[in-house]
Amino acid sequence: MAILESISGPRDVKDLSMEDRVRLAEEIRRRIVEVVSSTGGHLASSLGVVELTIALLSVYDLPRDKLIWDVGHQSYPYKLLTGRADRFDSIRQTGGLSGFPRRDESEYDVFGTGHSSTAISAALGFARARDLRGERYKVLAVVGDGAMTGGMALEGLNNLGNSGTDMTVVLNDNEMSISRNVGAISRYLNRILTDPTYNRFRNEVWNLMGKIPSLGERMRKAAHMVGTGLKGTLVAPGTLFDEFGVRYIGPVPGHDLPLLTGVLHRVGRLHGQFLVHVVTRKGKGYPPAESDATGYHGVSAEPPCDRERETFTSVFSGEMLKLAESDPEVCAITAAMPDGTGLSAFASEYPDRFFDVGIAEQHALTFACGLAFGGMKPVAAIYSTFMQRAVDQLIHDAALQDAPVVLSMDRAGVVGADGPTHHGVFDMSLFAAVPRLRICAPRNGEMLRLLLRKAVGFENGPTLLRYPKGKVPSVDVAAPSEVEPGKGQLLREGEDVLVVAVGTMCEAALQAAEDLDREGISVAVYDPVWIKPLPTEEIVRLSASRSAMVSVEEGSLEGGVGQRLSSVVRGKMRILAIPDDFQPHGSRAGLLRSIDLDAEGVRETIKGLHDEKS
Numbered sequence: 122m123a124i125l126e127s128i129s130g131p132r133d134v135k136d137l138s139m140e141d142r143v144r145l146a147e148e149i150r151r152r153i154v155e156v157v158s159s160t161g162g163h164l165a166s167s168l169g170v171v172e173l174t175i176a177l178l179s180v181y182d183l184p185r186d187k188l189i190w191d192v193g194h195q196s197y198p199y200k201l202l203t204g205r206a207d208r209f210d211s212i213r214q215t216g217g218l219s220g221f222p223r224r225d226e227s228e229y230d231v232f233g234t235g236h237s238s239t240a241i242s243a244a245l246g247f248a249r250a251r252d253l254r255g256e257r258y259k260v261l262a263v264v265g266d267g268a269m270t271g272g273m274a275l276e277g278l279n280n281l282g283n284s285g286t287d288m289t290v291v292l293n294d295n296e297m298s299i300s301r302n303v304g305a306i307s308r309y310l311n312r313i314l315t316d317p318t319y320n321r322f323r324n325e326v327w328n329l330m331g332k333i334p335s336l337g338e339r340m341r342k343a344a345h346m347v348g349t350g351l352k353g354t355l356v357a358p359g360t361l362f363d364e365f366g367v368r369y370i371g372p373v374p375g376h377d378l379p380l381l382t383g384v385l386h387r388v389g390r391l392h393g394q395f396l397v398h399v400v401t402r403k404g405k406g407y408p409p410a411e412s413d414a415t416g417y418h419g420v421s422a423e424p425p426c427d428r429e430r431e432t433f434t435s436v437f438s439g440e441m442l443k444l445a446e447s448d449p450e451v452c453a454i455t456a457a458m459p460d461g462t463g464l465s466a467f468a469s470e471y472p473d474r475f476f477d478v479g480i481a482e483q484h485a486l487t488f489a490c491g492l493a494f495g496g497m498k499p500v501a502a503i504y505s506t507f508m509q510r511a512v513d514q515l516i517h518d519a520a521l522q523d524a525p526v527v528l529s530m531d532r533a534g535v536v537g538a539d540g541p542t543h544h545g546v547f548d549m550s551l552f553a554a555v556p557r558l559r560i561c562a563p564r565n566g567e568m569l570r571l572l573l574r575k576a577v578g579f580e581n582g583p584t585l586l587r588y589p590k591g592k593v594p595s596v597d598v599a600a601p602s603e604v605e606p607g608k609g610q611l612l613r614e615g616e617d618v619l620v621v622a623v624g625t626m627c628e629a630a631l632q633a634a635e636d637l638d639r640e641g642i643s644v645a646v647y648d649p650v651w652i653k654p655l656p657t658e659e660i661v662r663l664s665a666s667r668s669a670m671v672s673v674e675e676g677s678l679e680g681g682v683g684q685r686l687s688s689v690v691r692g693k694m695r696i697l698a699i700p701d702d703f704q705p706h707g708s709r710a711g712l713l714r715s716i717d718l719d720a721e722g723v724r725e726t727i728k729g730l731h732d733e734k735s
């Protein structure tokens with residue numbers, strides 16, 4: 122670790138010889154693999170940008186120049202080289218470094234990311250602010266080929282092209298999103314890579330390098346070649362971006378540090394809008410990740426035995442196969458997450474009815490509405506946090522027109538190590554305000570199966586299912602024979618206090634009720650099943666005959682189920698929900714504990730209420 126240990130910031134990287142920078146790249150890879158093996162995290166994407174990060178830090182003057190990483194999951198090498206190496210083993214742990222760039226973590230993180238396709242827009246904002254204030258610094262956005270499938274990236278490019286400002290987009294093309302990248306832009310980029318002009322350029326550069334032994338000399342020659350190439354071969358194939366008004370440069374081999382540094386050095390001196398197409402390999406330098414970039418995109422820190430238990434995702438996956446088998450109209454949509462959402466099995470069994478639309482949640486939703494009105498039964502599986510992207514599509518295209526679409530929202534609740542950009546905590550509050558929408562929250566696997574089946578059967582209006590990350594709780598109260606909208610289920614009788622527990626919080630509430638029984642407090646537990654329409658009348662009736670009520674939900678307090686109930690329930694009531702602030706990263710169980718969303722939290726709250734009474 123000799124070189125990495127000597128790096129306290131970008132200046133130290135600049136001072137290294139090219140030979141040492143190449144060695145540094147290997148050290149960074151070893152360090153990332155070592156740490157991520159124990160903490161979990163985004164491995165393959167970070168390994169793919171090691172040389173790119175070193176080259177960018179060597180050429181640009183950070184943090185004076187502004188560098189924005191799209192999504193930000195590939196920023197581990199950047200964190201290691203920008204003064205955070207000593208805390209790197211705390212990444213994604215409670216109180217430790219975030220797995221994404223954060224403005225409050227480092228002056229080098231000028232813009233926080235986590236959701237895809239935002240970097241060009243943010244960078245353009247910096248560039249325009251700089252121009253207006255008469256300041257002088259360079260602005261860069263590093264964007265993956267997957268992120269380029271997101272509409273916002275194209276909106277940003279469209280705006281950049283006629284801006285007349287100085288800014289560079291580095292397109293990090295590894296031909297992968299989480300799974301293999303899809304769509305016309307991906308095909309287009311691939312065509313560039315197989316274009317003979319590009320191959321001629323590469324061959325010429327590599328021939329030249331073969332003849333020159335010294336790395337310093339190689340770099341000089343490469344830079345010179347790029348300089349002349351800017352006027353000729355190097356820019357030849359990039360017509361799409363040129364049409365956007367953004368000058369295309371590339372493709373540049375992304376693991377050839379001298380060459381890459383040379384190109385970026387040259388581009389850094391130019392004025393105007395540029396897109397540098399850098400070709401990298403996801404997982405580079407770590408054979409398991411190179412051969413399975415999807416599997417190693419995000420690595421889990423969980424022991425393998427725990428991964429075998431049934432999860433909400435696996436239940437959804439299995440039930441979708443059954444639905445598709447019995448009904449040829451059932452289709453599945455993902456926005457670039459076939460594995461994460463559990464739709465990979467559907468994709469291989471029913472490829473004609475499976476649609477990966479790219480990182481395009483807004484499009485996914487409106488596309489689903491079209492499918493529905495065209496006579497199909499679409500189920501779009503989108504994580505709660507990414508559904509935030511498609512709020513207007515849900516209102517304007519789905520609900521307003523009564524489109525019979527099903528939205529299956531995995532990761533609804535606290536997600537854990539990915540932190541505040543990824544917690545799915547706003548959906549109930551955001552969507553409860555949308556007329557005609559149905560929202561339900563299965564408490565276990567059996568309820569998920571029933572509710573999904575029910576949702577697919579509706580002929581009018583959208584239905585949203587929300588369930589969190591992780592194992593299905595073992596709530597052994599049998600499901601009701603029917604799961605009609607607006608109808609909940611009393612899971613447990615009890616005379617003193619009523620607990621209304623949403624989704625997986627039923628497990629915590631039942632556990633608390635058992636514990637309190639031994640202390641002489643009799644607790645009833647009610648699962649509303651439906652967040653909208655909420656079985657308000659029944660809850661009012663059940664609460665009226667008890668001395669107090671507690672509601673518990675894994676969602677925001679503001680506008681959540683508890684607040685909605687508090688406007689109709691008379692008598693003493695406490696709400697357990699996610700406080701009105703962004704939740705940090707950490708373990709899911711630890712985070713839930715810290716905000717009382719577990720059996721202990723429910724138990725203590727009920728006891729508090731009960732003690733007040735007596």
Ligand SMILES: Cc1ncc(C[n+]2csc(CCOP(=O)(O)OP(=O)(O)O)c2C)c(N)n1
Nearest residue numbers: 166235236237265266267268297298299457
């Ligand atoms: C709006 C949004 N949808 C989905 C995701 C989940 N996601 C994280 S990384 C990723 C793939 C990104 O691919 P690319 O930009 O090519 O980066 P790479 O990982 O290949 O370096 C996806 C779909 C996200 N971060 N944001």
